[in-house]
Amino acid sequence: xxxxxxxxxxxxxxxxxxxxxxxxxxxxxxxxxxxxxxxxxxxxxxxxxxxxxxxxxxxxxxxxxxxxxxxxxxxxxxxxxxxxxxxxxxxxxxxxxxxxxxxxxxxxxxxxxxxxxxxxxxxxxxxxxxxxxxxxxxxxxxxxxxx
Amino acid sequence: xxxxxxxxxxxxxxxxxxxxxxxxxxxxxxxxxxxxxxxxxxxxxxxxxxxxxxxxxxxxxxxxxxxxxxxxxxxxxxxxxxxxxxxxxxxxxxxxxxxxxxxxxxxxxxxxxxxxxxxxxxxxxxxxxxxxxxxxxxxxxxxxx
Numbered sequence: 001x002x003x004x005x006x007x008x009x010x011x012x013x014x015x016x017x018x019x020x021x022x023x024x025x026x027x028x029x030x031x032x033x034x035x036x037x038x039x040x041x042x043x044x045x046x047x048x049x050x051x052x053x054x055x056x057x058x059x060x061x062x063x064x065x066x067x068x069x070x071x072x073x074x075x076x077x078x079x080x081x082x083x084x085x086x087x088x089x090x091x092x093x094x095x096x097x098x099x100x101x102x103x104x105x106x107x108x109x110x111x112x113x114x115x116x117x118x119x120x121x122x123x124x125x126x127x128x129x130x131x132x133x134x135x136x137x138x139x140x141x142x143x144x145x146x147x
Numbered sequence: 148x149x150x151x152x153x154x155x156x157x158x159x160x161x162x163x164x165x166x167x168x169x170x171x172x173x174x175x176x177x178x179x180x181x182x183x184x185x186x187x188x189x190x191x192x193x194x195x196x197x198x199x200x201x202x203x204x205x206x207x208x209x210x211x212x213x214x215x216x217x218x219x220x221x222x223x224x225x226x227x228x229x230x231x232x233x234x235x236x237x238x239x240x241x242x243x244x245x246x247x248x249x250x251x252x253x254x255x256x257x258x259x260x261x262x263x264x265x266x267x268x269x270x271x272x273x274x275x276x277x278x279x280x281x282x283x284x285x286x287x288x289x290x291x292x
Contacts, residue, residue: 012195015176015194015195015196015199016195016196016199018174018175018176018196019175019176019177019195019196019197019198019199019200019202019203020199020200020202020203021171021174021175021203022170022171022172022173022174022175022176022177022200023171023175023199023200023201023202023203023204023205023207024171024203024204024207025167025168025170025171025174026167026168026171026172026175026200026204026207026208027171027203027204027205027206027207027208027211028167028171028207028211029164029165029167029168029171030164030168030204030207030208030211031207031208031210031211031212032160032163032164032167032211033160033161033164034208034211034212034215034221034227035211035212035214035215035218035221035222036157036160036164036221036222036223037157037160037161037164037221037222037223037225038215038220038221038223038225038226038227038228039161039228040228040230041164041168043256043257043258043261044257044281047257047261047277047278047281048281051278051281051282052285059154059158060154060157060158060160060161061161063158063161063162063165064161064162064164064165064168065165065261066162066165067161067162067163067164067165067166067167067168067169068165068166068168068169068172068258068261068262069169069261069262069263069264069265069266070162070165070166070169071165071166071167071168071169071170071171071172071173071262072169072170072172072173072178072262072263072265072266073265074166074169074170075169075170075173075174076173080173080174082173082178082179082266083176083179083181083182084178084179084180084181084263084266084267085179085180085181085182086180086181086253086254086255086267086269086270087181088180088252088253088254090269090272092252092253093253093269093272093273093276094272094273094276095249095252095276096249096250096252096253096255096273096276097249097253097255097260097272097273097274097275097276097277097279097280098249098276098277098279098280098283099245099246099248099249099252099280100246100249100250100253100255100256100257100260100273100277100280101249101276101277101278101279101280101281101282101283101284102242102245102280102281102283102284103241103242103243103244103245103246103247103248103249103280104242104246104257104281105242105280105281105284105285106238106239106241106242106245106284107238107239107240107241107242107243107245107246108238108239108242110246110256110257110258111250111256111257111258112168112256112257112258114243115201115205116201116204116205116208117208117212119201119205120205120206120208120209120212121209121212121230123230123232124232124235125232125233125234125235125239128235128239128240128243129239129242129243130243132240132243132244132247133243133244133246133247133250134187134247135247136243136244136245136246136247136248136250136251137187137247137248137250137251138187138188138189138251139247139251140187140247140248140250140251140252141184141187141188141189141251142188142189142190144251144252145190145191
């Protein structure tokens with residue numbers, strides 16, 4: 001059977017189909033983590049919690065985070081191809097990592113916590129945070145072109 | 148359910164949820180910083196994929212959150228978090244702007260970067276710096292408060 005959306009038909013439609021499918025899996029994961037475990041799938045928050053040695057839920061939080069790379073390996077195991085194009089210099093990787101670490105703690109979340117889980121419950125804080133970090137990221141990419 | 152069985156169930160569910168989340172990032176291509184930068188590059192050859200991811204991730208999450216909101220405890224018996232409507236303050240604004248600058252300069256946010264640890268060794272540099280940034284925040288807020 002011909003796939004409904006294939007790379008031959010339209011690369012953008014093919015990518016959007018994959019995006020919608022991947023988004024559905026992400027929503028399922030975040031939803032199940034709340035309904036079954038009562039945990040918000042906020043990745044920066046879970047990572048920071050482990051870093052700070054927060055007791056109680058550390059085992060399940062660590063397992064959730066360990067599942068992320070396993071997901072990539074599972075995708076490869078199923079025959080999927082994972083591309084990584086990373087063009088940043090080591091210095092930019094360091095600076096970017098520092099900003100992401102400090103910023104997500106100060107702002108109380110990242111793409112998963114604010115943009116997925118926060119927007120899903122229409123949290124005003126998450127709406128503001130998502131608009132701001134999207135705008136700042138777009139401005140940074142635009143600004144980087146002139147440097 | 149006994150507490151020991153509860154916690155084993157929670158751990159298994161957390162691992163499967165993490166795996167599904169990682170699978171979603173891989174299927175959609177969002178684990179790739181180059182593809183994320185394609186979305187953020189609104190003045191270039193714009194790649195709408197990240198918007199497509201959000202278009203399904205948010206409503207699917209919302210359905211589960213609605214179901215959870217009707218319950219007193221989670222399915223494994225743990226209390227459901229009451230997520231308080233904290234005010235929109237200066238920290239939220241500055242934090243989101245700094246996070247956006249870091250995200251836009253590399254193309255990694257925390258989830259894809261953790262996932263990429265097994266795909267590209269340079270992700271370790273980013274994650275190490277991210278951990279350092281978080282520790283700086285802990286140290287700075289300790290001094291302040």
